[in-house]
Amino acid sequence: MKKIILGSQSPRRQKILADAGYAFELGIKEVEEIYPDDLKPEDVPEYLAKLKASAFTNDLSENQIVITADTVVILNDKIIGKPKSKEDAIQTITELSGTEHKVISGVCIIEKSKQISFSELTLVKFRDLNKQMIEHYVEKFQPFDKAGSYAIQEWIGLVGIEYIKGNYYNVLGLPMTRLINELELLGITLMDNVAN
Secondary structure: OOOOOOOOOHHHHHHHHHOOEEEEEEOOOOOOOOOOOOOOHHHHHHHHHHHHHOHHHHHOOOOOOEEEEEEOOOOOOOEOOOOOOHHHHHHHHHHHOOOEEEEEEEEEEOOOOOOOEEEEEEEEEEEOHHHHHHHHHHHHHHHOOOOOHHHOOOOOHHHEEEEEEHHHHHHHHOOOOHHHHHHHHOOHHHHHEEEE
């Protein structure tokens, strides 16, 4: 049976994979997340997921697979990264307020002799948020490690999101339905790998 290694420090991705029932190990490798300036914003997460996976290439045994991922928030064709400060987070959510934006997660799955990568897109629309709500969220939830300065599963998602079009877990950082399909194509079925 193949051993799954999740190459991600994200507690959200770890929880999603665990909640789905997969048995896996964590394998963390430091990678400088740099991409070409001329790369389309929509292509960045898949590029970075493949970059992260490449760090494992020489260490894989025949019975191991590695899953890596990256998620970006895009507004008006511009990537919105993690906030650098409280003020930056407030400014970002203010820009997202009342608008629809894209959340794209790129995923890479590698075996010793094979690599699969894909991207998933979800559209997210915030209702109009007032200054008090935005400042309360940033102050209380400290979303400084999150692309776009927010987490959909937190208070801001509950009170502020008007709709999403696409996979909810993709916004959390791991598009599970697509990932399960790709793993099944590699002969890794969920119920065969389910954690005890």
